[in-house]
Amino acid sequence: MVEPTNLPEFISPIDADDSFSFACHSGVKCFNECCRLLELALSPYDVLRLRKATELTSEQLLAQYIIIEQEPGEAFPRLYLTMNDDGRASCVFVDKEGCTVYEHRPGACRTYPLGRSVRRTGIGAYQQFVIIKEDHCQGFLEAARQTPKSYCYHQELTLYNQFNDAVMEILQHDAIRNGFVPSQLNIELYILALYNLDAFRKQLFEDRLDTIVLSHIEKEQLQNDENLLIFGIDVLHRQIFTGL
Ligand code: SF4
Ligand code: SF4
Structure with a gap:
């Protein structure tokens, strides 16, 4: 059982194998309501997938669709998807038919109405789920039964979670928890290596990153x-x- 925490009333912990009623489809009255008025933080893998969806380079994607913000006291910046200035703060990728990047939509969009976090302890890491029951979401009135585990599987979240957990090893590193402050160069590398893959590849292949020299075979592998x-x-x- 997940321990209760100080969560708002509409968010409650749920175990990975606990079941809940939920389904989302284009027939629900609230279709697309969750694609407005939201802060959508993007992981590096989200950006990789959005790049495929939009066929933009990572530099173009960063310039056109992404806001980079770093709060005082946070070790690394966060990257957010921009929203349209349409009075409803709609996602830039939503239209009346739904999500225009559906096949490559971000992990948070796939996970909703669940939230997932990974907690690290001295003896390993384990995932925790919460269920987010917002008033506008009619999906909870549907009969289909889900568990967090089955929902994540059907939303094809495995790869998203694997990449996100790998990045979390940096964000939740003991040094960061103990107050280590990354340098400006570290932060530039964070954006470059995780979010700006086209520029990162170019710098690697042109041997412009001092400490890294790649073989021909490694360069082939890093085309992927x-x-x-x-x-x-x-x-x-x-x-x-x-x-x-
Ligand atoms: S990316 Fe797609 S699913 Fe996610 S908020 Fe935007 S339109 Fe909705
Ligand atoms: S608000 Fe809920 S049911 Fe409605 S579209 Fe979003 S996730 Fe689906």
Whole structure:
């Protein structure tokens, strides 16, 4: 059982195998209501997928659709999807038919109406779920039964969660918890290696990153975006926490 925490009334913890009634489809009255008035934080894997959906380069995507913000006291910046200035703060990717990037929609959109977090302890890491019952969401009136585990599976979240958990190893690193403040160079590398894959690849292939020299075979492997993101997470981890 997940321990109760100080959550708002409409959010409650739920175990991975506990069931709840929910379905979302274009026939619900609230169709697209959850694609407005939201703060949509993007993970590196979300940006990789949105790049595929939009066929933009990572630089174009960052310039056109993404806001980078760093709150005082936070070790790393957060990246948010911009919203339309239409009086309802609608997502830039929603139209009356639904999500225009559905196949590549971000992990948070797939996970809703659940929320997922990963808690690290001395003996390992485990995932926790919450269920978010907002008034506008009619999906809870549907008969279909789900569990967080089955819902995540059907929303094809496995790869999203794997990448997000790997990035979390940096964000929740003991050094960060103990007050380590990344340098400006660390933060620039964070954006470059995790969110700006096209520019990262270019700098790697042109041998412009001092400490990294790649073989021909490695360069071939890093033509693949997912491989490049895994490589970027590893480089970042090493450069920030071991200086290598
Ligand atoms: S990306 Fe798609 S699912 Fe997510 S908020 Fe935008 S329109 Fe909705
Ligand atoms: S508000 Fe709920 S039921 Fe309605 S479209 Fe969004 S997730 Fe689906």
